[in-house]
Amino acid sequence: MIRHNLPGLLAVVIGLICFQAAPARSLEIQRVISPGGIEAWLIEDHKIPVIAVQFSFEGGSGVESADKQGLACMTASLLDEGAGELDSQAFARRLQDEAISVDFNTNSDSFKGSLKTLSWNQDSAFELMALALTRPRFDAEAVERIRDAIISAIRQEQGDPNKVAQHAFYAALLPDHPYGRNELGTVESVAALSEADLRSFVNRQFARDRLLVAVTGDIRPDQLGPALDRLFGGLPATAGAVDIPEIAQHRTGETITVTMPIGQTVFMLGQQGIKRNDPDWFPAYIMNYVLGAGGFSSRLTEEVREKRGLTYGVYSHLVTYDHAALIMVGGSTVNAKAGETLALIKQEWTRMAEGGVTEKELANAKTYLTGSFPLQFTSARAIADIVLQVRRDRLGQDYFKRRDGLIEAVTSDDVKRVAKRLLNAATLTTVMVGQPNFADNSPTRPVSNTP
Amino acid sequence: MPISLDSRRIILALALVIAAVAGEAVVNEAVAGEATTSKPASSTSPVTHGVYFPETFTIANGLQVVVVTNRRVPVVSHMLWYKVGGADARPGKSGIAHFLEHLMFKGTPSVSSGEFSKIVARNGGRDNAFTSDDFTVYFQNVALSRLKLVMGMEADRMVNLTLSDANVYPERDVVLEERRQNVGNHPSARLYEQVDAALYINHPYGIPVLGWEHEIRSLTREDAESFYRSWYAPNNAILVVTGDIDASELRPLVDQTYGLIPARPVPAHALTEIPQQDAEIRVVLRDAQVREPQVFREVIAPSFRHGEVKHAYPLVVLAEIMSGGPTSRLNKALVVDQRLATSAWLSYSPLKNGPTTLTIGATPVPGGDIARSEASLDAEIHKLLKDGVSDEEVATARKRLLASAAYARDSLQGPAYAIGMELVTGHSLDEVESWPERIGEVTATQVNEAARAILGRNGGVVSLLLPKDDKTKDDKKADENPMIKNQGRNE
Numbered sequence: 001m002i003r004h005n006l007p008g009l010l011a012v013v014i015g016l017i018c019f020q021a022a023p024a025r026s027l028e029i030q031r032v033i034s035p036g037g038i039e040a041w042l043i044e045d046h047k048i049p050v051i052a053v054q055f056s057f058e059g060g061s062g063v064e065s066a067d068k069q070g071l072a073c074m075t076a077s078l079l080d081e082g083a084g085e086l087d088s089q090a091f092a093r094r095l096q097d098e099a100i101s102v103d104f105n106t107n108s109d110s111f112k113g114s115l116k117t118l119s120w121n122q123d124s125a126f127e128l129m130a131l132a133l134t135r136p137r138f139d140a141e142a143v144e145r146i147r148d149a150i151i152s153a154i155r156q157e158q159g160d161p162n163k164v165a166q167h168a169f170y171a172a173l174l175p176d177h178p179y180g181r182n183e184l185g186t187v188e189s190v191a192a193l194s195e196a197d198l199r200s201f202v203n204r205q206f207a208r209d210r211l212l213v214a215v216t217g218d219i220r221p222d223q224l225g226p227a228l229d230r231l232f233g234g235l236p237a238t239a240g241a242v243d244i245p246e247i248a249q250h251r252t253g254e255t256i257t258v259t260m261p262i263g264q265t266v267f268m269l270g271q272q273g274i275k276r277n278d279p280d281w282f283p284a285y286i287m288n289y290v291l292g293a294g295g296f297s298s299r300l301t302e303e304v305r306e307k308r309g310l311t312y313g314v315y316s317h318l319v320t321y322d323h324a325a326l327i328m329v330g331g332s333t334v335n336a337k338a339g340e341t342l343a344l345i346k347q348e349w350t351r352m353a354e355g356g357v358t359e360k361e362l363a364n365a366k367t368y369l370t371g372s373f374p375l376q377f378t379s380a381r382a383i384a385d386i387v388l389q390v391r392r393d394r395l396g397q398d399y400f401k402r403r404d405g406l407i408e409a410v411t412s413d414d415v416k417r418v419a420k421r422l423l424n425a426a427t428l429t430t431v432m433v434g435q436p437n438f439a440d441n442s443p444t445r446p447v448s449n450t451p
Numbered sequence: 452m453p454i455s456l457d458s459r460r461i462i463l464a465l466a467l468v469i470a471a472v473a474g475e476a477v478v479n480e481a482v483a484g485e486a487t488t489s490k491p492a493s494s495t496s497p498v499t500h501g502v503y504f505p506e507t508f509t510i511a512n513g514l515q516v517v518v519v520t521n522r523r524v525p526v527v528s529h530m531l532w533y534k535v536g537g538a539d540a541r542p543g544k545s546g547i548a549h550f551l552e553h554l555m556f557k558g559t560p561s562v563s564s565g566e567f568s569k570i571v572a573r574n575g576g577r578d579n580a581f582t583s584d585d586f587t588v589y590f591q592n593v594a595l596s597r598l599k600l601v602m603g604m605e606a607d608r609m610v611n612l613t614l615s616d617a618n619v620y621p622e623r624d625v626v627l628e629e630r631r632q633n634v635g636n637h638p639s640a641r642l643y644e645q646v647d648a649a650l651y652i653n654h655p656y657g658i659p660v661l662g663w664e665h666e667i668r669s670l671t672r673e674d675a676e677s678f679y680r681s682w683y684a685p686n687n688a689i690l691v692v693t694g695d696i697d698a699s700e701l702r703p704l705v706d707q708t709y710g711l712i713p714a715r716p717v718p719a720h721a722l723t724e725i726p727q728q729d730a731e732i733r734v735v736l737r738d739a740q741v742r743e744p745q746v747f748r749e750v751i752a753p754s755f756r757h758g759e760v761k762h763a764y765p766l767v768v769l770a771e772i773m774s775g776g777p778t779s780r781l782n783k784a785l786v787v788d789q790r791l792a793t794s795a796w797l798s799y800s801p802l803k804n805g806p807t808t809l810t811i812g813a814t815p816v817p818g819g820d821i822a823r824s825e826a827s828l829d830a831e832i833h834k835l836l837k838d839g840v841s842d843e844e845v846a847t848a849r850k851r852l853l854a855s856a857a858y859a860r861d862s863l864q865g866p867a868y869a870i871g872m873e874l875v876t877g878h879s880l881d882e883v884e885s886w887p888e889r890i891g892e893v894t895a896t897q898v899n900e901a902a903r904a905i906l907g908r909n910g911g912v913v914s915l916l917l918p919k920d921d922k923t924k925d926d927k928k929a930d931e932n933p934m935i936k937n938q939g940r941n942e
Binding site for chain 1: 521522523524525526556565568569572573574575576577592593594597620621622623624625626627628629631632633635636637638739740741742743775776777778783786787790793794814816817847850851854855857858860861862863864865
């Protein structure tokens with residue numbers, strides 16, 4: 001065995017445990033209101049000549065009717081495929097030549113746009129983004145090409161055990177609701193979407209009363225104001241509120257098995273979770289960190305991976321929507337060990353539900369969750385994205401300053417209360433994909449995978 | 452960023468996601484004991500010289516240190532690159548470099564088994580590690596005030612790793628699960644392994660970094676200890692630190708941690724060469740999980756360090772012309788004009804110690820004919836070799852590559868990743884710093900010479916990923932040549 005003494009090292013390792021959160025310098029959020037009345041939150045940073053704009057419209061895949069499944073996603077894929085006088089190739093050429101990035105994506109509750117540009121190309125960048133939002137072309141060539149690409153992606157997912165598990169899981173826990181559907185759509189629904197559907201989505205969903213904007217980088221407030229009007233001034237003023245039904249009760253206790261010819265069982269288990277605006281959010285966040293979100297500091301990784309070598313990865317996650325919430329755990333293990341692994345997970349679920357976290361676990365979670373926050377501020381786009389999320393979640397302009405205090409205030413009793421409220425191993429819905437050797441008393445439903 | 456990483460050959464230690472970062476880098480001449488730097492010009496135009504503007508110094512035990520200052524938030528990325536990887540495994544011991552990477556978290560006399568990541572976490576940091584053919588990397592992202600802590604722990608495990616059977620063998624099971632999860636569950640990953648094995652004849656790059664399953668099963672604690680003793684030394688490593696620090700601030704911390712470790716002899720990498728390849732190999736995988744087929748053609752190509760290195764920068768420009776975004780040649784031809792494929796691409800990364808690969812591929816439209824996609828790819832290659840690329844195409848590609856390089860510093864970990872990868876695969880800091888000039892001077896003549904040299908010769912692998920019941924012939928030439936009708940069947 002190699003031994004090499006490093007004087008002083010021991011003291012370093014043992015000495016520093018209590019973490020003092022680093023000041024988030026240069027992360028001051030400014031509110032900017034354009035001459036036309038459009039609001040953006042700005043973090044100025046002139047050290048690197050990059051500007052990132054992240055914005056969202058309330059309303060994403062969740063507003064689709066069942067027969068238009070995939071419409072939001074297809075719209076997102078087509079907005080940068082030609083606008084105004086520029087066809088798809090001409091639009092792409094402008095973006096590529098000027099190193100401008102224009103992206104759109106959608107989730108269940110919002111439709112998101114991203115713009116990234118070097119500061120000397122900002123005028124061109126704002127012009128192209130505004131064109132994409134207000135004058136998308138939806139040329140037949142582009143529509144058919146993107147339709148093919150989405151159908152190909154849907155079909156490829158049907159062979160990916162992680163995706164199969166994911167779709168079966170959300171369909172089981174969020175039944176008869178847009179949140180439970182695949183955002184890409186189905187092969188059939190995407191095949192039936194028309195240019196009129198795309199135009200109707202743009203006209204109904206994009207408006208200034210649904211818009212939130214966050215900006216980071218090499219731009220001053222006096223420059224941003226007029227830019228906001230150029231970007232978003234051409235949109236209708238109002239589209240009205242988004243109407244999505246609330247899901248209060250989730251189907252519980254079921255075991256769903258999808259057989260796939262692979263060596264592992266990919267599993268996802270879940271039940272009712274907690275919404276972001278719940279007063280017990282931070283106790284739940286800390287509980288989840290200790291249970292399974294904290295990587296090698298989590299109980300699930302310790303028990304399932306470190307002690308027994310049963311998996312490469314097991315994790316838990318709080319899933320939040322505007323009108324639903326889940327807590328879930330996922331991972332994979334060799335088929336022969338599926339029963340043992342799931343039993344261990346349920347055992348940890350129950351241990352947390354009954355006992356909460358120890359004072360030491362609570363303290364460690366707090367130092368991680370406060371100390372690691374600045375690590376997310378890695379790029380102009382990453383920072384703008386965090387600011388946008390703060391706006392969506394209505395956390396307030398001073399949230400970065402308040403966040404550490406909110407976490408520090410959580411007590412072990414708070415965690416115990418929320419663990420007892422959320423976690424119940426007996427009512428977990430279980431999805432397994434693979435060839436698990438598994439038998440328990442739960443009602444079991446085999447589901448066949450689309451060929 | 453212009454240089455794509457060969458991500459399928461990089462194996463992560465933990466099941467966490469690392470930001471996909473590609474890039475080129477920048478550097479200055481390494482002068483032992485003396486920091487050098489060049490400050491970024493306050494530019495208002497695309498990059499003409501330099502990308503990351505790092506400082507560098509080398510300490511007495513041979514450890515090279517590179518610093519890229521980024522004062523956006525008071526955090527740093529601390530990344531230690533060892534110049535040893537999957538390619539250094541002895542025959543029969545495939546996967547040992549990656550297995551050792553996992554075991555590096557199993558403790559020293561100062562830090563008990565499994566505690567490393569927990570200490571980083573309760574100090575507000577994140578850590579991980581990854582292994583490729585040529586390198587093994589450990590990193591922590593932490594607040595500046597925690598940098599000395601992680602440097603101390605990383606230096607500690609460079610020399611004091613203490614393994615026991617009780618923590619080694621459960622971890623071997625974890626690696627087997629990793630292989631099942633990331634290779635076994637995915638037909639495309641299984642196919643890539645077979646393609647590498649066929650293409651890299653007589654060369655360790657043909658062996659998976661993760662290891663063959665039967666060889667992983669036979670790896671022992673003693674194998675890992677022996678590999679560790681052979682390769683882990685300060686003179687076989689490069690430290691890259693990015694974030695809220697400069698070289699003068701970092702130097703004392705390096706002296707107090709890594710500086711205490713003496714240099715020691717490290718073996719030379721075993722060098723084998725790929726023989727001349729005349730036969731075209733077809734590698735076909737049919738699997739019930741495959742819903743949409745794929746085809747790609749892969750050939751051996753020079754890297755920055757190995758083979759006809761003069762072609763490397765021209766091939767970077769060629770990749771941009773063929774595959775850089777929606778207006779690229781392959782996308783325009785196969786996806787837009789012919790409507791044969793949903794994607795078509797050429798990938799090339801020159802960042803390897805040894806030979807690298809150039810790959811051209813396509814995914815047909817749903818229900819599309821894989822043979823037509825293959826024929827169309829071949830037609831594009833034929834057109835490229837016959838007519839070449841134009842001066843205008845080269846000028847546009849150069850301009851786009853240089854413009855995108857201006858984003859390179861808008862990242863915490865990206866610069867550490869890019870610079871580490873360049874240096875560990877044999878580029879000098881000067882070479883990296885000069886990337887904009889090297890790209891800026893590439894001519895159409897050079898691109899055409901490179902294309903003909905790499906794509907105009909025999910050999911290489913054509914790879915097909917097919918649904919189990921697909922009626923596609925494994926060999927498109929089977930009808931033409933009855934002699935080879937029975938080859939390549941895989942049913």
